[in-house]
Amino acid sequence: MTTGTGDGLPAAPARPRRRHDLTTPVLLGLPLGWLIVFFVVPICFVGAYSVGVLSLFPGAHHLTFTTWHDFLHGSVYLTLFWRSVRMSLIVSVLVVLFAYPLAYFLALSGTKRKYVLLLVLIAPFLTSYLLRVLAWKVILGSNGVLNSLLFWTGLRSPDHPISQLLYSKFAVMLVLGYVWLPFVALPIFVSLESLDRRLLEAASDLGASRWQSFRKITLPLSLPGVAAAFMFVFIPTVGEFVTPSLVGGVTGYMYGNQISDLFGAGLDWQTGSVLSLFLLFVVAGLTLVFSRFLQIGRVTTG
């Protein structure tokens, strides 16, 4: 195939494009239908369960908002929700703070082979999630790598292991941070990479120090990437239930665990639906607010 097929030929009279093109609906139909039937409709079912229109038990179908009311007015569930939000916020902020210098190093310090290094950084993210959690279980356990290393090297007596390592809020936050850190550097890298260096040169010529250019130019221009990075951690972690159930114990119990328990052992599908939908509303609201920063397409093509 040669380049510029159209350019060298005499301009043929352009065939008028048919306005009502049948192909688009044909192409659209299948993906659209799939997403509606298996994504949108199921969420509507959660809505129906949350107000009692549908129920797990036969004969109890009537519209009621009491579950919503109870949930929103000082329930333990709401307290747990804010606790999870707090944990998730701390993790997201810390992870972004860590990822920023990593991305800055790759994008702006003129290092060679930055794409290879980027791949090195991100590769752990692309291996199994559960297995990365497993690694920390092995390390933090009271019969685990870290404690036994401390005993062995004599830094701590075997009678007093550090028992709070695993099955704690700390463990959940550590593991979530570990799991998401590599991925979060990516959107920040993309926004720093697209920064026009001439702006920095101009600032420098005009007598700005590096710190001033960073504060006035680099940081503001990379904020969309930072916002995207933040959302990329916050959204999946706030509803997380796998990591807390493996390393969280009692103090690391999160909102997602509560939802999972209501559907599993609790068999209270109505309350579970309310909790799920509430989480969805919060996440959807945040996504809308941040969507102008997210620019998902740009992030991945980088």
Add this chain to the structure above:
Amino acid sequence: MDVAVSRNGARILRVFFFLVVVLLYAPILILLIFSFNDSDLPTFPLSGFTLEWYRQFLHDGELHTALRTSAIVAVLSSIGAVTLGVLASLALRRRFKGMAAFSALLLSPLVIPYIVFGISLLLFFHSVGVGLSFATLTIAHIVLSVPYTILVLVPRLEQIDSSLEEAARDLGATRLRTFRSILLPLILPAIVSAFLIALTVSFDEYAVASFVAGSQTTFPIYLYGALRFPSRLPEVIAVAVVVMTASLIVVVGAELGRRHAEGRLGEIEPS
């Protein structure tokens, strides 16, 4: 003089970067070490070299079934997701009314908390009377993978000069023929990488699978179960090492392959 970072700053950043990389890989390395350790517990001091855990893994029928289930679901759901992704990406190349809403819908599985999606499918299948099975799991994984395929395919399609297609059409090729002979070869590398991403999404997915897999045991479901029994820990560590190594090879290979292929395409194509 570098305007972005001083020489000392660059040095500090470099040290920080490699320190973080070491910390990221350390847990994986620890798994590797203990997969050969001759002890039931992952503790120091190391007690000797053994291949026992790998031998157990080779003879664990339950694990093999789980791996096979995951592999089949991953392949089927990836085929489904790539098919839907190609159709949707082709549609997104045209301009039509409601395009913004359409693409928002297609990408929304990226931002839904997986637990909420798992539960909504559970309620849905329960209410319409569909039993949970292989099929329901595959359906769920297709939904989850579609956005990733679109994110890979759309940028690729945008790079392709539409005059190539117009020329083919002017020369009398049908739409299907144009797609097969012009577009398909050009986006094939992107299709392959979309397929690989969909494979890894499905193969690694636990949260949604735990709600819709019914009695099927996928590899993540097997792992999750095994993680609760300390006696099986050494074997799981060996499995972890094998799976992580394999997935690192696939991922790095796919990325290098994609860069190579797109680099070549970039040369023969006006951009």
